[in-house]
Amino acid sequence: xxxxxxxxxxxxxxxxxxxxxxxxxxxxxxxxxxxxxxxxxxxxxxxxxxxxxxxxxxxxxxxxxxxxxxxxxxxxxxxxxxxxxxxxxxxxxxxxxxxxxxxxxxxxxxxxxxxxxxxxxxxxxxxxxxxxxxxxxxxxxxxxxxxxxxxxxxxxxxxxxxxxxxxxxxxxxxxxxxxxxxxxxxxxxxxxxxxxxxxxxxxxxxxxxxxxxxxxxxxxxxxxxxxxxxxxxxxxxxxxxxxxxxxxxxxxxxxxxxxxxxxxxxxxxxxxxxxxxxxxxxxxxxxxxxxxxxxxxxxxxxxxxxxxxxxxxxxxxxxxxxxxxxxxxxxxxxxxxxxxxxxxxxxxxxxxxxxxxxxxxxxxxxxxxxxxxxxxxxxxxxxxxxxxxxxxxxxxxxxxxxxxxxxxxxxxxxxxxxxxxxxxxxxxxxxxxxxxxxxxxxxxxxxxxxxxxxxxxxxxxxxxxxxxxxxx
Amino acid sequence: xxxxxxxxxxxxxxxxxxxxxxxxxxxxxxxxxxxxxxxxxxxxxxxxxxxxxxxxxxxxxxxxxxxxxxxxxxxxxxxxxxxxxxxxxxxxxxxxxxxxxxxxxxxxxxxxxxxxxxxxxxxxxxxx
Numbered sequence: 001x002x003x004x005x006x007x008x009x010x011x012x013x014x015x016x017x018x019x020x021x022x023x024x025x026x027x028x029x030x031x032x033x034x035x036x037x038x039x040x041x042x043x044x045x046x047x048x049x050x051x052x053x054x055x056x057x058x059x060x061x062x063x064x065x066x067x068x069x070x071x072x073x074x075x076x077x078x079x080x081x082x083x084x085x086x087x088x089x090x091x092x093x094x095x096x097x098x099x100x101x102x103x104x105x106x107x108x109x110x111x112x113x114x115x116x117x118x119x120x121x122x123x124x125x126x127x128x129x130x131x132x133x134x135x136x137x138x139x140x141x142x143x144x145x146x147x148x149x150x151x152x153x154x155x156x157x158x159x160x161x162x163x164x165x166x167x168x169x170x171x172x173x174x175x176x177x178x179x180x181x182x183x184x185x186x187x188x189x190x191x192x193x194x195x196x197x198x199x200x201x202x203x204x205x206x207x208x209x210x211x212x213x214x215x216x217x218x219x220x221x222x223x224x225x226x227x228x229x230x231x232x233x234x235x236x237x238x239x240x241x242x243x244x245x246x247x248x249x250x251x252x253x254x255x256x257x258x259x260x261x262x263x264x265x266x267x268x269x270x271x272x273x274x275x276x277x278x279x280x281x282x283x284x285x286x287x288x289x290x291x292x293x294x295x296x297x298x299x300x301x302x303x304x305x306x307x308x309x310x311x312x313x314x315x316x317x318x319x320x321x322x323x324x325x326x327x328x329x330x331x332x333x334x335x336x337x338x339x340x341x342x343x344x345x346x347x348x349x350x351x352x353x354x355x356x357x358x359x360x361x362x363x364x365x366x367x368x369x370x371x372x373x374x375x376x377x378x379x380x381x382x383x384x385x386x387x388x389x390x391x392x393x394x395x396x397x398x399x400x401x402x403x404x405x406x407x408x409x410x411x412x413x414x415x416x417x418x419x420x421x422x423x424x425x426x427x428x429x430x431x432x433x434x435x436x437x438x439x440x441x442x443x444x445x446x447x448x449x450x451x452x453x454x455x456x457x458x459x460x461x462x463x464x465x466x467x468x469x470x471x472x
Numbered sequence: 473x474x475x476x477x478x479x480x481x482x483x484x485x486x487x488x489x490x491x492x493x494x495x496x497x498x499x500x501x502x503x504x505x506x507x508x509x510x511x512x513x514x515x516x517x518x519x520x521x522x523x524x525x526x527x528x529x530x531x532x533x534x535x536x537x538x539x540x541x542x543x544x545x546x547x548x549x550x551x552x553x554x555x556x557x558x559x560x561x562x563x564x565x566x567x568x569x570x571x572x573x574x575x576x577x578x579x580x581x582x583x584x585x586x587x588x589x590x591x592x593x594x595x596x597x598x599x600x
Contacts (some may be wrong), residue, residue: 223513
């Protein structure tokens with residue numbers, strides 16, 4: 001029986017552990033914090049637990065329009081919200097522990113570091129200093145909290161998302177540095193709770209890695225809700241006062257806020273874990289270098305998740321974990337990043353898979369093709385969907401990008417209610433290499449939001465039923 | 473339907489010039505084509521703009537459309553009432569639905585825009 005030792009029990013490490021056990025390996029997992037990692041304890045899950053409350057609060061604010069009688073105005077109780085969030089997290093963490101015990105996976109509660117390519121030294125919480133020797137190692141140490149000289153985190157005025165999730169206080173003014181996924185999610189959360197939110201983003205638009213049309217849509221939605229958006233500028237100076245923080249921007253403006261949330265600059269947890277003792281190579285950003293089997297330059301030492309610096313997504317880490325242990329246990333599986341769906345849990349939500357319009361255009365040009373004729377785009381708005389109208393949730397857009405010649409899907413982007421769930425139809429279509437016509441011709445149940453996918457696919461060839469005839 | 477005291481841009485904005493102050497908005501045709509307007513994003517006061525540039529967006533339940541400035545200058549004032557009541561642009565596009573006042577750099581730019589009669593002829597030609 002092969003013995004695999006896994007360093008880190010986030011969404012990469014714990015999934016790798018279970019898959020390895022399913023395939024018959026003996027597994028030891030070393031983790032010095034809660035099982036589930038950042039995702040489960042301080043990221044994906046807790047933020048969704050809080051955002052879902054604000055989403056519901058937003059709906060209750062519209063109660064009168066919907067014919068619901070609510071006495072008094074909508075208010076939030078942060079203590080109850082946080083207690084519920086912690087309970088959700090606790091349930092899921094316990095779930096992992098239960099899974100581990102059913103599969104006979106050993107969990108060492110302590111801090112591990114590599115001594116060589118087959119040995120992890122573990123300083124356990126109970127003071128014991130032990131060694132784990134295994135036939136193969138999987139490094140799944142994740143990424144670290146922002147730690148930039150300009151923003152000294154003190155947990156009071158200058159905070160990270162970890163602290164922002166505890167709602168210890170709901171500031172009246174919050175400045176968020178970084179308009180990426182995390183920045184926009186926290187803008188949605190705190191704006192919903194009544195905080196005056198300002199976002200500062202260096203690049204000219206929010207969500208710079210998303211499709212531009214979707215990023216602009218998000219920007220409009222946040223503006224509608226009263227979020228102050230400062231793009232194309234950056235923070236030049238930060239002064240901590242007794243109860244506030246004064247921030248000077250490069251464009252010359254000053255912002256005073258009660259708290260500053262740093263949503264830029266995550267690093268890789270590749271230091272202090274003994275990589276040099278095992279001879280494992282890291283890249284210029286500190287990311288561990290791996291091949292498509294997730295194996296490092298040292299045979300038998302694998303690395304997965306945020307620390308390898310590919311897509312910093314929990315579900316990518318989980319897939320990498322499965323790929324790593326399956327290879328260790330004699331299967332041949334390669335990691336492929338062409339079809340990676342992602343959800344952004346802003347209000348409204350975003351779902352995306354594949355390339356953005358900008359990436360597709362650049363790709364076409366690099367292939368010597370004219371961008372205008374190489375790609376086709378279809379769109380459909382939520383307002384055209386009977387289901388969306390019935391739900392009273394008509395803000396949203398489906399956008400489909402396809403190759404004009406092959407009719408294959410290149411990217412699909414959705415903003416609106418349930419976007420992150422809806423994206424999986426397109427993900428499956430791309431995974432199976434389906435054409436736009438094949439998805440468009442599939443029967444979609446009525447009345448559903450998924451009809452928007454069909455209409456957007458039809459619109460690629462100008463044949464969406466519920467769109468006015470286009471002139472010209 | 474098309475006020476004769478205004479000038480019109482091919483992207484369906486109107487302009488009313490008083491001295492160096494130009495008030496702009498979108499035409500009846502534009503609001504009608506957009507349908508129920510739900511949000512208007514206007515530029516910040518003090519922004520320098522040049523004719524033909526995108527300065528904002530109008531979102532309706534059907535679509536999102538760009539607002540172009542027909543004239544060059546500096547944004548002197550924006551209609552903040554539209555923030556809570558964007559639907560005013562549907563009901564009164566040439567009056568309470570005004571969008572911004574621009575201090576123009578070259579009042580002659582307005583002369584180059586269409587008159588009401590020319591704009592109506594332009595709309596008719598577009599329909600064909």
